[in-house]
Amino acid sequence: MRIFDSAALECLAAIVEEGGFERAAVRLSITQSAVSQRLRALEAQVGTVLLVRTRPVRPTSAGRLLLKHAMQMRLLRADLEGDLQELAPGASREEDRVSIAINADSIATWALDALDPLIAAGLPLEIITDDQDFTHEWLREGQVLGCVTTLQPALRGCKVLELGAMHYVAVASAAYAQAHCPQGLTAHNFRDIPFIAFNRKDDSPAEFVASAWGLRRVALNQRFVPSSEGQVHAALAGWGAAVLPRLRVQSQLDSGAMVNLAPSHSLPVNLYWHCWNLDSAVIDRLTAALSDAARRALSKNTAQS
Numbered sequence: 001m002r003i004f005d006s007a008a009l010e011c012l013a014a015i016v017e018e019g020g021f022e023r024a025a026v027r028l029s030i031t032q033s034a035v036s037q038r039l040r041a042l043e044a045q046v047g048t049v050l051l052v053r054t055r056p057v058r059p060t061s062a063g064r065l066l067l068k069h070a071m072q073m074r075l076l077r078a079d080l081e082g083d084l085q086e087l088a089p090g091a092s093r094e095e096d097r098v099s100i101a102i103n104a105d106s107i108a109t110w111a112l113d114a115l116d117p118l119i120a121a122g123l124p125l126e127i128i129t130d131d132q133d134f135t136h137e138w139l140r141e142g143q144v145l146g147c148v149t150t151l152q153p154a155l156r157g158c159k160v161l162e163l164g165a166m167h168y169v170a171v172a173s174a175a176y177a178q179a180h181c182p183q184g185l186t187a188h189n190f191r192d193i194p195f196i197a198f199n200r201k202d203d204s205p206a207e208f209v210a211s212a213w214g215l216r217r218v219a220l221n222q223r224f225v226p227s228s229e230g231q232v233h234a235a236l237a238g239w240g241a242a243v244l245p246r247l248r249v250q251s252q253l254d255s256g257a258m259v260n261l262a263p264s265h266s267l268p269v270n271l272y273w274h275c276w277n278l279d280s281a282v283i284d285r286l287t288a289a290l291s292d293a294a295r296r297a298l299s300k301n302t303a304q305s
Contacts, residue, residue, distance in 0.1 A: 004045065009070040011038040012050060012059075016067055016143065019056030042066070059141070068142025074098055075145055078124065078282045097124040098282060101139065101147040103132035104198060105166065106271065108228035109247040111148065114293030118285055131201040132269065139274055146275030146286060159277040161291055164298025165268040167246045168204055170212075170261040176238040177259045185241065185261035187213040194221045194240030196231050204267065208243045212265045243267065247297060271298065 014024035015035065025032040043050050050063035059067050078098050102111050107129055119125060128138055135147040140155055154160040170185050172193075181189055195205040206218040223239055225231045228248060235242040236252065241261055252258040273290050275283050 002045065004042065004066065004069070005038075006073060008038045008042040009066060009073060011035055012042060012063065012066055013070040013074075015039065015051065015057055016059055016063075021057075064142050071099070071142060071145055072276070072278070075276075075278070075280055075282055079280055081122075097126045099126040099128060099138075099144040100275075100286065101128040101130055101135035101144045101149075103135055103148055103150075103271075104129050104226075104228045105132065105245050105248065106148050109166070109245055110293050110297035111290065114289045115286075118289055123282065123285070131198060132271070133203075134201055136274065145283060146273060148271055148273055148290070150269055150271060151274075152270070152272055154274060157277055158274050161273045161287060163271040163273055163291065163294035165270050166298055168208060168243050168267040168269060169246050169249070170205075170208055170241055170243050170265075171235060171249050171253065171258045172241045172261055173236050173238050174256055174259050176235075176240070177261060181241075181261060184259075184263070185209075185212075187215075190218075190220070192221075194223050196234045196240055196242040197222045197224055198228075198231065199224050199226045204269070205241075205243045208262075208265075208267045211267055212262055268299065 011024065011028065014027050015021055018024045018027055021032050021035050025035045028035065039050065046062055046066065048062045049060055050066060051057045051059055075098055107127065115125065115127075128135075128144060130138065132148070132150045134149075136149040136151045136155075138144045139147045139149075139158065148163065152160065152162075172181070177184070181193060183189075185193070190209050197205055202224075205220055205222065209215065209220065210218045221240075223234070225234045225239075228244075231242050231244060232249065232252070234240075235244070235249075236257060246253075246266065249258055253260060271294070273287060273294075275287060
C-alpha cells in the first residue's frame with residue numbers, strides 16, 4: 001500500500017481550495033516553486049496528472065481521490081485534537097480545518113445556531129455555500145465531509161439523514177404588491193412579475209409557480225441576488241416577488257412589511273444531511289447538532305402548507 005506525504009496532500013488540497021498555485025503558496029507560507037515541486041512529486045508517485053490547469057484549477061479523477069484522502073486525514077487530526085483538547089488545549093492549525101457544504105437558506109435560518117457549540121468548543125470548521133441542489137457535488141468531489149442538500153440518494157461510502165422540510169412562500173413588499181399585483185400571484189399574472197432568484201441555478205421560483213398552478217414548464221422574468229439577506233432586501237425594496245423560506249420572512253410578514261402573494265400555497269423542500277460513513281467523533285457531533293436543530297426548525301410534514 002502506497003503512503004503519501006501529508007505535506008504534498010495538503011498542498012494539493014490548498015491548490016484546489018484556493019483556486020491556484022499562488023494563493024496556495026501564501027496560505028502554506030512556502031514559495032510557489034515549492035508548491036509546484038510538491039505537486040509534481042505527488043503526481044510522479046501516483047503516475048498521473050492530478051490537476052487540470054484551468055482558472056480556477058480543478059482536480060482530475062485521480063486528483064479527486066487524493067483530495068478526499070487529504071480531507072479524511074484532516075478529519076482524523078480533528079478527532080485526535082478533540083481527544084487531546086482537555087489534556088493540551090491549543091489553537092487549531094489552518095490545515096486541520098474540516099469543511100461542510102450548506103445551502104444559503106439554511107445558513108440564513110437554522111444551521112448556524114446548530115454549529116455555535118461546536119465552534120465554541122474549537123472545531124476548525126469551514127462552511128461552503130451553494131444552491132441546495134448542488135451542495136451534493138462538493139461531497140461527490142471529496143472537498144467536504146458532509147453537506148445539506150435536497151438530494152436523497154446516498155453516495156458510495158456515505159450515509160444520509162433526513163432533516164425535514166423547509167417551506168417556501170412567494171412574497172413581495174406591501175407597496176409592490178399593492179401597485180403591481182393587488183389580487184396576489186395568479187396563474188394569469190406571474191409572467192408579468194419579476195422574480196428575485198439566488199442565481200441561475202436557483203429554480204425555486206419556477207418550482208413554486210409550477211406546483212401552485214399545475215404547470216409543466218415555467219419561464220420567468222428573473223433578477224439574481226446571490227445572498228439570502230440580499231434577496232430579502234431586494235424584495236423589501238420593491239425589485240419584485242421572491243420565493244423565500246417562511247422561516248426567513250415570517251417577521252416581515254407579521255409586521256406587514258411583506259405580504260404573502262399566494263397564501264394558500266407553499267413549496268416544501270426536503271433537506272438531507274449527507275456525510276462520510278466513517279467512525280468519527282467530529283462527524284457524529286456535526287450530525288447530532290444539525291439533526292437536533294433541524295428537528296426544532298423544520299417541518300416533518302411535507303404536505304403542510
